[in-house]
Amino acid sequence: MNKAPKVLAFDVFGTVVDWHGSIAAEVTRLGLPVDPDAFATAWRQGYRPAMARVRSGELPWTKIDDLHHMILIDVLKAFKVHSLSENQIQHLNLVWHRLNPWPEAVEGLHKLKSQFTIVTLSNGNMGLLADMAKNAGLPWDLILSAEVFRHYKPDPETYLGVADIFNLTAVEVMLVAAHKDDLEAAHACGLQTAFIERPLEFGKNHLRNDLHVEQFTNYHAKDFLDLARQLGISDPDQH
Amino acid sequence: MNKAPKVLAFDVFGTVVDWHGSIAAEVTRLGLPVDPDAFATAWRQGYRPAMARVRSGELPWTKIDDLHHMILIDVLKAFKVHSLSENQIQHLNLVWHRLNPWPEAVEGLHKLKSQFTIVTLSNGNMGLLADMAKNAGLPWDLILSAEVFRHYKPDPETYLGVADIFNLTAVEVMLVAAHKDDLEAAHACGLQTAFIERPLEFGKNHLRNDLHVEQFTNYHAKDFLDLARQLGISDPDQH
Incomplete structure:
Protein backbone atom coordinates (compact mmCIF):
# COMPACT_ATOMS: atom_id res chain seq x y z
CA MET A 1 0.00 0.00 0.00
CA ARG A 98 -19.27 27.26 -18.89
CA LEU A 99 -19.57 23.48 -18.44
CA ASN A 100 -21.56 22.32 -15.42
CA PRO A 101 -19.95 20.19 -12.71
CA TRP A 102 -21.34 16.76 -11.85
CA PRO A 103 -23.88 17.09 -9.01
CA GLU A 104 -21.55 16.13 -6.13
CA ALA A 105 -18.33 17.54 -7.58
CA VAL A 106 -18.14 20.90 -5.79
CA GLU A 107 -18.95 19.39 -2.38
CA GLY A 108 -16.51 16.55 -3.03
CA LEU A 109 -13.71 18.91 -4.03
CA HIS A 110 -14.20 20.98 -0.86
CA LYS A 111 -13.90 17.81 1.25
CA LEU A 112 -10.78 16.65 -0.59
CA LYS A 113 -9.29 20.15 -0.37
CA SER A 114 -9.53 20.02 3.42
CA GLN A 115 -6.86 17.32 3.45
CA PHE A 116 -4.98 17.55 0.14
CA THR A 117 -3.76 20.13 -2.31
CA ILE A 118 -6.18 19.86 -5.23
CA VAL A 119 -5.14 20.91 -8.72
CA THR A 120 -6.34 20.45 -12.27
CA LEU A 121 -4.33 18.53 -14.84
CA SER A 122 -6.31 19.10 -18.00
CA ASN A 123 -5.65 19.51 -21.68
CA GLY A 124 -7.94 22.55 -21.46
CA ASN A 125 -6.17 25.90 -21.62
CA MET A 126 -5.62 28.04 -18.53
CA GLY A 127 -8.15 30.74 -19.43
CA LEU A 128 -10.81 28.11 -20.09
CA LEU A 129 -10.15 26.37 -16.77
CA ALA A 130 -10.11 29.67 -14.84
CA ASP A 131 -13.42 30.80 -16.39
CA MET A 132 -14.95 27.38 -15.67
CA ALA A 133 -13.78 27.43 -12.05
CA LYS A 134 -15.12 30.96 -11.47
CA ASN A 135 -18.43 30.09 -13.12
CA ALA A 136 -18.96 26.73 -11.38
CA GLY A 137 -17.30 27.48 -8.02
CA LEU A 138 -14.57 24.85 -8.34
CA PRO A 139 -12.19 25.52 -5.42
CA TRP A 140 -8.83 24.60 -6.99
CA ASP A 141 -5.64 25.28 -5.07
CA LEU A 142 -3.88 25.55 -8.42
CA ILE A 143 -4.98 25.33 -12.03
CA LEU A 144 -2.47 23.38 -14.13
CA SER A 145 -2.87 22.66 -17.79
CA ALA A 146 -1.14 21.17 -20.77
CA GLU A 147 -0.61 24.84 -21.66
CA VAL A 148 1.87 25.18 -18.77
CA PHE A 149 3.86 22.14 -19.83
CA ARG A 150 3.48 22.69 -23.59
CA HIS A 151 2.60 19.01 -23.84
CA TYR A 152 -0.80 17.39 -24.00
CA LYS A 153 -1.73 14.36 -21.89
CA PRO A 154 -0.81 11.52 -22.09
CA ASP A 155 2.73 12.87 -22.60
CA PRO A 156 4.79 12.11 -19.46
CA GLU A 157 5.84 15.79 -19.19
CA THR A 158 2.34 16.58 -17.93
CA TYR A 159 2.13 14.02 -15.09
CA LEU A 160 5.73 14.52 -13.99
CA GLY A 161 5.29 18.26 -14.37
CA VAL A 162 2.77 18.32 -11.50
CA ALA A 163 5.27 16.60 -9.19
CA ASP A 164 8.00 19.02 -10.25
CA ILE A 165 5.82 22.09 -9.56
CA PHE A 166 5.47 20.99 -5.94
CA ASN A 167 8.99 19.53 -5.54
CA LEU A 168 7.43 16.10 -4.94
CA THR A 169 8.21 12.61 -6.17
CA ALA A 170 5.77 11.10 -8.66
CA VAL A 171 4.19 8.75 -6.10
CA GLU A 172 3.25 11.72 -3.90
CA VAL A 173 0.85 12.87 -6.65
CA MET A 174 -2.40 11.07 -7.51
CA LEU A 175 -4.22 11.50 -10.80
CA VAL A 176 -8.02 11.43 -10.42
CA ALA A 177 -9.78 10.68 -13.71
CA ALA A 178 -12.72 8.94 -15.36
CA HIS A 179 -10.50 7.78 -18.24
CA LYS A 180 -8.46 4.62 -18.00
CA ASP A 181 -5.93 5.57 -20.68
CA ASP A 182 -5.12 8.75 -18.74
CA LEU A 183 -4.74 6.76 -15.50
CA GLU A 184 -2.61 4.09 -17.17
CA ALA A 185 -0.22 6.72 -18.54
CA ALA A 186 0.02 8.41 -15.11
CA HIS A 187 0.65 5.02 -13.47
CA ALA A 188 3.47 4.35 -15.95
CA CYS A 189 5.07 7.62 -14.76
CA GLY A 190 4.89 6.48 -11.12
CA LEU A 191 1.87 8.51 -9.98
CA GLN A 192 -0.89 7.04 -7.82
CA THR A 193 -4.25 6.80 -9.56
CA ALA A 194 -7.96 7.02 -8.72
CA PHE A 195 -10.66 6.02 -11.19
CA ILE A 196 -14.03 7.79 -10.96
CA GLU A 197 -16.88 5.95 -12.68
CA ARG A 198 -18.96 8.75 -14.30
CA PRO A 199 -21.16 6.32 -16.25
CA LEU A 200 -23.08 9.21 -17.86
CA GLU A 201 -20.07 10.99 -19.36
CA PHE A 202 -21.18 10.26 -22.95
CA GLY A 203 -24.89 10.71 -22.26
CA LYS A 204 -27.57 8.27 -21.20
CA ASN A 205 -27.65 6.69 -24.67
CA HIS A 206 -23.99 5.70 -24.42
CA LEU A 207 -23.46 4.45 -20.87
CA ARG A 208 -19.82 3.77 -20.01
CA ASN A 209 -19.46 -0.01 -19.91
CA ASP A 210 -15.83 -0.25 -18.85
CA LEU A 211 -16.24 0.03 -15.08
CA HIS A 212 -14.26 -2.97 -13.84
CA VAL A 213 -11.30 -2.51 -11.48
CA GLU A 214 -7.87 -2.30 -13.10
CA GLN A 215 -4.42 -3.24 -11.84
CA PHE A 216 -3.11 0.24 -12.59
CA THR A 217 -5.61 2.04 -10.35
CA ASN A 218 -4.97 2.51 -6.63
CA TYR A 219 -8.53 3.66 -5.94
CA HIS A 220 -11.81 3.00 -7.73
CA ALA A 221 -14.62 5.32 -6.64
CA LYS A 222 -18.18 6.03 -7.63
CA ASP A 223 -17.69 9.78 -7.28
CA PHE A 224 -15.64 12.39 -5.36
CA LEU A 225 -17.55 11.86 -2.10
CA ASP A 226 -16.82 8.14 -2.32
CA LEU A 227 -13.14 8.92 -3.00
CA ALA A 228 -13.05 11.23 0.05
CA ARG A 229 -14.45 8.42 2.22
CA GLN A 230 -11.89 5.95 0.87
CA LEU A 231 -9.13 8.46 1.61
CA GLY A 232 -10.27 8.64 5.22
CA ILE A 233 -11.99 12.02 5.20
CA SER A 234 -14.82 11.54 7.63
CA ASP A 235 -18.32 12.57 6.70
CA PRO A 236 -19.64 15.10 9.28
CA ASP A 237 -23.20 13.86 8.58
CA GLN A 238 -22.21 10.46 10.03
CA HIS A 239 -21.20 11.85 13.46
CA MET B 1 -10.19 57.40 -19.43
CA ARG B 98 3.92 30.94 4.43
CA LEU B 99 4.04 34.73 4.15
CA ASN B 100 1.20 36.64 5.80
CA PRO B 101 -1.11 38.87 3.78
CA TRP B 102 -1.47 42.56 4.59
CA PRO B 103 -4.37 43.06 7.02
CA GLU B 104 -7.03 44.09 4.47
CA ALA B 105 -5.74 41.98 1.57
CA VAL B 106 -8.03 38.93 1.80
CA GLU B 107 -11.18 41.03 2.24
CA GLY B 108 -10.06 43.34 -0.55
CA LEU B 109 -9.38 40.46 -2.94
CA HIS B 110 -12.83 38.99 -2.28
CA LYS B 111 -14.42 42.34 -3.13
CA LEU B 112 -12.38 42.73 -6.31
CA LYS B 113 -13.11 39.10 -7.27
CA SER B 114 -16.85 39.84 -7.20
CA GLN B 115 -16.40 42.07 -10.25
CA PHE B 116 -13.14 41.06 -11.93
CA THR B 117 -11.09 37.97 -12.65
CA ILE B 118 -8.20 38.18 -10.18
CA VAL B 119 -4.90 36.47 -10.90
CA THR B 120 -1.34 36.58 -9.64
CA LEU B 121 1.53 37.76 -11.80
CA SER B 122 4.52 37.04 -9.64
CA ASN B 123 8.10 35.97 -10.08
CA GLY B 124 7.39 33.39 -7.36
CA ASN B 125 7.07 29.81 -8.61
CA MET B 126 3.68 28.11 -8.97
CA GLY B 127 4.12 25.72 -6.02
CA LEU B 128 5.12 28.61 -3.76
CA LEU B 129 2.13 30.71 -4.81
CA ALA B 130 -0.29 27.76 -4.43
CA ASP B 131 1.01 26.95 -0.93
CA MET B 132 0.79 30.63 0.03
CA ALA B 133 -2.78 30.94 -1.25
CA LYS B 134 -3.90 27.79 0.56
CA ASN B 135 -2.20 28.90 3.77
CA ALA B 136 -3.41 32.51 3.72
CA GLY B 137 -6.82 32.04 2.06
CA LEU B 138 -6.06 34.13 -1.02
CA PRO B 139 -9.01 33.56 -3.40
CA TRP B 140 -7.25 33.70 -6.79
CA ASP B 141 -9.20 32.83 -9.91
CA LEU B 142 -5.89 31.79 -11.47
CA ILE B 143 -2.30 31.65 -10.28
CA LEU B 144 0.11 32.84 -12.95
CA SER B 145 3.82 33.04 -12.53
CA ALA B 146 7.05 33.79 -14.32
CA GLU B 147 7.37 29.98 -14.27
CA VAL B 148 4.51 29.71 -16.78
CA PHE B 149 6.05 32.21 -19.15
CA ARG B 150 9.68 31.16 -18.56
CA HIS B 151 10.47 34.85 -18.22
CA TYR B 152 10.82 36.95 -15.10
CA LYS B 153 9.18 40.34 -14.72
CA PRO B 154 9.83 42.95 -16.04
CA ASP B 155 10.20 41.00 -19.31
CA PRO B 156 7.25 41.91 -21.60
CA GLU B 157 6.43 38.20 -22.09
CA THR B 158 5.00 38.16 -18.56
CA TYR B 159 2.60 41.11 -18.87
CA LEU B 160 1.49 40.24 -22.39
CA GLY B 161 1.28 36.58 -21.37
CA VAL B 162 -1.61 37.36 -19.01
CA ALA B 163 -3.59 38.99 -21.82
CA ASP B 164 -2.86 36.03 -24.10
CA ILE B 165 -4.05 33.49 -21.53
CA PHE B 166 -7.47 35.17 -21.50
CA ASN B 167 -7.57 36.10 -25.21
CA LEU B 168 -7.67 39.78 -24.21
CA THR B 169 -5.91 42.88 -25.45
CA ALA B 170 -3.26 44.37 -23.17
CA VAL B 171 -5.44 47.30 -22.07
CA GLU B 172 -8.09 44.87 -20.78
CA VAL B 173 -5.60 43.72 -18.13
CA MET B 174 -4.54 45.84 -15.15
CA LEU B 175 -1.38 45.22 -13.14
CA VAL B 176 -1.81 45.93 -9.43
CA ALA B 177 1.52 46.42 -7.66
CA ALA B 178 3.36 48.34 -4.96
CA HIS B 179 6.42 48.68 -7.20
CA LYS B 180 6.70 51.48 -9.69
CA ASP B 181 9.27 49.77 -11.94
CA ASP B 182 6.86 46.83 -12.35
CA LEU B 183 3.99 49.20 -13.16
CA GLU B 184 6.08 51.23 -15.58
CA ALA B 185 7.07 48.09 -17.49
CA ALA B 186 3.43 46.92 -17.62
CA HIS B 187 2.33 50.37 -18.82
CA ALA B 188 4.94 50.22 -21.60
CA CYS B 189 3.29 46.95 -22.73
CA GLY B 190 -0.13 48.65 -22.89
CA LEU B 191 -1.63 47.31 -19.65
CA GLN B 192 -3.58 49.48 -17.24
CA THR B 193 -1.89 49.98 -13.88
CA ALA B 194 -2.83 50.46 -10.23
CA PHE B 195 -0.27 51.49 -7.60
CA ILE B 196 -0.84 50.32 -4.02
CA GLU B 197 1.09 52.29 -1.40
CA ARG B 198 2.21 49.64 1.13
CA PRO B 199 4.48 52.07 3.03
CA LEU B 200 5.61 49.31 5.42
CA GLU B 201 6.86 46.87 2.78
CA PHE B 202 10.48 47.21 3.92
CA GLY B 203 9.69 47.46 7.63
CA LYS B 204 8.99 50.43 9.86
CA ASN B 205 12.66 51.46 9.82
CA HIS B 206 12.62 51.89 6.06
CA LEU B 207 9.32 53.56 5.20
CA ARG B 208 8.61 53.77 1.48
CA ASN B 209 9.11 57.42 0.53
CA ASP B 210 8.16 57.23 -3.13
CA LEU B 211 4.40 57.61 -2.84
CA HIS B 212 3.67 60.43 -5.28
CA VAL B 213 1.32 59.89 -8.22
CA GLU B 214 2.96 58.89 -11.52
CA GLN B 215 1.91 59.46 -15.13
CA PHE B 216 2.13 55.74 -15.86
CA THR B 217 -0.41 54.71 -13.21
CA ASN B 218 -4.15 54.72 -13.95
CA TYR B 219 -5.06 54.26 -10.28
CA HIS B 220 -3.24 55.13 -7.06
CA ALA B 221 -4.72 53.47 -3.98
CA LYS B 222 -3.91 53.19 -0.31
CA ASP B 223 -4.83 49.49 -0.24
CA PHE B 224 -7.10 46.92 -1.96
CA LEU B 225 -10.28 48.22 -0.29
CA ASP B 226 -9.47 51.71 -1.55
CA LEU B 227 -8.86 50.28 -5.04
CA ALA B 228 -12.21 48.46 -4.90
CA ARG B 229 -13.94 51.76 -4.04
CA GLN B 230 -12.17 53.56 -6.88
CA LEU B 231 -13.26 50.78 -9.27
CA GLY B 232 -16.88 51.34 -8.24
CA ILE B 233 -17.41 48.30 -6.03
CA SER B 234 -19.80 49.58 -3.41
CA ASP B 235 -19.10 49.02 0.26
CA PRO B 236 -22.02 47.15 1.86
CA ASP B 237 -21.19 48.85 5.19
CA GLN B 238 -22.13 52.19 3.61
CA HIS B 239 -25.69 51.14 2.73
Missing part, protein backbone atom coordinates in the same frame (compact mmCIF):
# COMPACT_ATOMS: atom_id res chain seq x y z
CA ASN A 2 1.34 3.41 -0.97
CA LYS A 3 1.48 6.27 1.47
CA ALA A 4 -1.26 8.85 1.05
CA PRO A 5 -0.51 11.32 -1.77
CA LYS A 6 -0.01 15.03 -1.04
CA VAL A 7 -1.44 16.44 -4.25
CA LEU A 8 -4.55 15.26 -6.10
CA ALA A 9 -4.46 16.21 -9.78
CA PHE A 10 -7.84 16.07 -11.50
CA ASP A 11 -8.67 15.44 -15.08
CA VAL A 12 -11.49 17.91 -15.80
CA PHE A 13 -13.63 17.17 -18.92
CA GLY A 14 -15.85 14.25 -17.96
CA THR A 15 -14.27 13.78 -14.52
CA VAL A 16 -15.27 17.08 -12.89
CA VAL A 17 -17.68 18.57 -15.41
CA ASP A 18 -20.43 17.05 -17.56
CA TRP A 19 -19.38 18.22 -21.03
CA HIS A 20 -21.96 16.07 -22.85
CA GLY A 21 -24.96 17.25 -20.87
CA SER A 22 -23.81 20.89 -20.85
CA ILE A 23 -23.25 21.01 -24.61
CA ALA A 24 -26.48 19.17 -25.43
CA ALA A 25 -28.36 21.66 -23.20
CA GLU A 26 -26.69 24.66 -24.91
CA VAL A 27 -27.53 23.33 -28.37
CA THR A 28 -31.14 22.80 -27.29
CA ARG A 29 -31.27 26.32 -25.84
CA LEU A 30 -29.99 27.74 -29.13
CA GLY A 31 -32.69 25.86 -31.02
CA LEU A 32 -30.24 24.34 -33.51
CA PRO A 33 -31.95 21.85 -35.86
CA VAL A 34 -29.75 18.95 -34.73
CA ASP A 35 -29.86 15.96 -32.39
CA PRO A 36 -28.20 17.54 -29.29
CA ASP A 37 -26.79 14.20 -28.17
CA ALA A 38 -25.20 13.45 -31.54
CA PHE A 39 -23.91 17.02 -31.87
CA ALA A 40 -22.18 16.93 -28.46
CA THR A 41 -20.66 13.54 -29.27
CA ALA A 42 -19.39 14.67 -32.67
CA TRP A 43 -17.77 17.82 -31.28
CA ARG A 44 -15.94 15.84 -28.63
CA GLN A 45 -14.92 13.16 -31.12
CA GLY A 46 -12.89 15.70 -33.06
CA TYR A 47 -10.80 16.41 -29.99
CA ARG A 48 -8.39 13.49 -29.94
CA PRO A 49 -7.46 13.64 -33.63
CA ALA A 50 -6.92 17.42 -33.31
CA MET A 51 -4.68 16.98 -30.25
CA ALA A 52 -2.83 14.17 -31.97
CA ARG A 53 -1.88 16.62 -34.74
CA VAL A 54 -0.34 18.90 -32.09
CA ARG A 55 1.36 16.02 -30.26
CA SER A 56 2.90 14.74 -33.50
CA GLY A 57 4.20 18.18 -34.42
CA GLU A 58 1.97 18.46 -37.50
CA LEU A 59 0.36 21.52 -35.89
CA PRO A 60 2.33 23.99 -33.74
CA TRP A 61 1.24 24.42 -30.11
CA THR A 62 -2.47 25.29 -30.29
CA LYS A 63 -4.83 26.11 -27.43
CA ILE A 64 -7.85 23.88 -26.91
CA ASP A 65 -10.04 26.95 -27.50
CA ASP A 66 -8.67 27.12 -31.03
CA LEU A 67 -8.88 23.35 -31.58
CA HIS A 68 -12.50 23.43 -30.37
CA HIS A 69 -13.21 26.21 -32.84
CA MET A 70 -11.64 24.30 -35.78
CA ILE A 71 -13.68 21.20 -34.89
CA LEU A 72 -16.88 23.18 -34.36
CA ILE A 73 -16.68 24.64 -37.87
CA ASP A 74 -16.46 21.11 -39.29
CA VAL A 75 -19.26 19.80 -37.07
CA LEU A 76 -21.60 22.66 -37.99
CA LYS A 77 -20.93 21.87 -41.65
CA ALA A 78 -21.52 18.13 -41.13
CA PHE A 79 -24.81 18.86 -39.34
CA LYS A 80 -25.76 21.36 -42.08
CA VAL A 81 -26.10 24.27 -39.64
CA HIS A 82 -25.54 27.49 -41.58
CA SER A 83 -27.63 29.88 -39.49
CA LEU A 84 -25.02 31.02 -36.94
CA SER A 85 -23.09 34.28 -37.23
CA GLU A 86 -19.36 34.34 -36.46
CA ASN A 87 -20.21 35.93 -33.08
CA GLN A 88 -22.71 33.20 -32.29
CA ILE A 89 -20.14 30.55 -33.23
CA GLN A 90 -17.59 32.23 -30.94
CA HIS A 91 -20.10 32.26 -28.10
CA LEU A 92 -21.05 28.61 -28.68
CA ASN A 93 -17.34 27.68 -28.74
CA LEU A 94 -16.96 29.18 -25.26
CA VAL A 95 -19.58 26.75 -23.87
CA TRP A 96 -16.49 24.77 -22.80
CA HIS A 97 -15.76 27.63 -20.36
CA ASN B 2 -9.76 53.73 -20.26
CA LYS B 3 -12.61 51.27 -20.07
CA ALA B 4 -12.62 49.10 -16.96
CA PRO B 5 -10.21 46.17 -17.21
CA LYS B 6 -11.49 42.57 -17.19
CA VAL B 7 -8.57 40.93 -15.43
CA LEU B 8 -6.62 42.29 -12.46
CA ALA B 9 -3.11 40.80 -12.26
CA PHE B 10 -1.47 41.20 -8.86
CA ASP B 11 2.16 41.41 -7.97
CA VAL B 12 2.45 39.33 -4.80
CA PHE B 13 5.60 39.90 -2.67
CA GLY B 14 5.05 43.25 -0.96
CA THR B 15 1.77 43.99 -2.73
CA VAL B 16 -0.38 41.15 -1.32
CA VAL B 17 1.84 39.69 1.40
CA ASP B 18 4.15 41.28 3.97
CA TRP B 19 7.41 39.46 3.26
CA HIS B 20 9.48 41.68 5.55
CA GLY B 21 7.30 41.31 8.63
CA SER B 22 6.74 37.58 8.03
CA ILE B 23 10.45 36.80 7.66
CA ALA B 24 11.47 38.98 10.61
CA ALA B 25 8.87 37.18 12.75
CA GLU B 26 10.11 33.75 11.63
CA VAL B 27 13.72 34.64 12.39
CA THR B 28 12.68 35.89 15.83
CA ARG B 29 10.71 32.69 16.45
CA LEU B 30 13.76 30.59 15.53
CA GLY B 31 15.87 32.59 18.00
CA LEU B 32 18.58 33.31 15.43
CA PRO B 33 21.26 35.66 16.85
CA VAL B 34 20.64 38.33 14.21
CA ASP B 35 18.79 41.62 13.75
CA PRO B 36 15.52 40.28 12.23
CA ASP B 37 14.93 43.49 10.28
CA ALA B 38 18.43 43.46 8.76
CA PHE B 39 18.22 39.73 8.03
CA ALA B 40 14.91 40.05 6.16
CA THR B 41 16.25 43.00 4.19
CA ALA B 42 19.47 41.19 3.25
CA TRP B 43 17.63 38.07 2.07
CA ARG B 44 15.36 40.12 -0.15
CA GLN B 45 18.25 42.23 -1.45
CA GLY B 46 19.82 39.13 -2.99
CA TYR B 47 16.71 38.56 -5.07
CA ARG B 48 17.13 41.04 -7.90
CA PRO B 49 20.79 40.21 -8.64
CA ALA B 50 19.93 36.48 -8.62
CA MET B 51 17.01 37.01 -11.02
CA ALA B 52 19.15 39.23 -13.21
CA ARG B 53 21.55 36.28 -13.66
CA VAL B 54 18.61 34.20 -14.95
CA ARG B 55 17.27 37.01 -17.15
CA SER B 56 20.70 37.55 -18.74
CA GLY B 57 21.09 33.84 -19.45
CA GLU B 58 24.06 33.45 -17.09
CA LEU B 59 21.96 30.96 -15.09
CA PRO B 60 19.49 28.57 -16.76
CA TRP B 61 15.83 28.85 -15.76
CA THR B 62 15.79 28.56 -11.96
CA LYS B 63 12.80 28.54 -9.64
CA ILE B 64 12.57 31.27 -7.01
CA ASP B 65 12.64 28.53 -4.35
CA ASP B 66 16.14 27.62 -5.54
CA LEU B 67 17.24 31.25 -5.88
CA HIS B 68 15.97 31.92 -2.34
CA HIS B 69 17.99 28.94 -1.11
CA MET B 70 21.19 30.13 -2.83
CA ILE B 71 20.76 33.60 -1.33
CA LEU B 72 19.86 32.24 2.12
CA ILE B 73 23.11 30.26 2.29
CA ASP B 74 25.07 33.46 1.59
CA VAL B 75 23.03 35.51 4.07
CA LEU B 76 23.45 32.95 6.85
CA LYS B 77 27.20 33.07 6.22
CA ALA B 78 27.25 36.87 6.23
CA PHE B 79 25.32 36.95 9.51
CA LYS B 80 27.62 34.24 10.95
CA VAL B 81 24.75 31.82 11.62
CA HIS B 82 26.19 28.30 11.64
CA SER B 83 23.71 26.59 13.96
CA LEU B 84 21.08 25.46 11.44
CA SER B 85 20.90 21.92 10.05
CA GLU B 86 20.21 21.42 6.34
CA ASN B 87 16.61 20.48 7.25
CA GLN B 88 16.19 23.66 9.29
CA ILE B 89 17.58 25.71 6.41
CA GLN B 90 15.11 24.02 4.04
CA HIS B 91 12.25 24.80 6.41
CA LEU B 92 13.36 28.42 6.81
CA ASN B 93 13.62 28.75 3.01
CA LEU B 94 9.97 27.74 2.72
CA VAL B 95 8.91 30.72 4.87
CA TRP B 96 8.22 32.37 1.48
CA HIS B 97 5.39 29.81 1.09
